[in-house]
Amino acid sequence: MKYMISWKIPPGKYVGAAERFLHSGAPVPEPLTLVGRWHAPGSMYGWALIEGDDPIAMAQHSAEWARYLEIQVTPVIDDYEASAGISKVYGSP
Template identity: 30%
Template sequence: MKFIVQWKGLPTAQQSAIERFMKTGGALPPDGITMLGRWHAIGELSGCAIVEADSTAPLAAWVLQFGDIFTFTISPAVTDDELGKALAAFQAGR
């Protein structure tokens, strides 16, 4: 299943975030998560990633590693094709 992972940090966490990113290279996700892409906002301590995981357990473990710097929002995601199929099934059931 795909997930949208969004993060936001307070300006007071900027130095800690920079140091951790430079030390870890952005810390790739743990086993059980495939990162499909990651983007960072310019001028903000925020960004998002699209990841794939069969379980939410590795997602929880991953974000806990950065919980002292960022707050996270994680939402299930579907592709246009997946959404189209769900909408067609919904319309057929009306």
């Protein structure tokens, strides 16, 4: 399963979030894999794509950052997986 995480750093939390990120590197807990992480320069927004089949580890990672970030976690699927689901309703092309 893939999870797209988006976050916003609320007012007054930037320094704490930055210090924690610089100190820890923000690793994801095992058995999750960080596919990529992106930051919007000059803003308080960021995104990460994480892969893994352990929703408890995903909840752990979110909880580790909840003090500093407003976090949204969205399960996502790729085009192939979406096509497989859509074709069950509409048939294959």
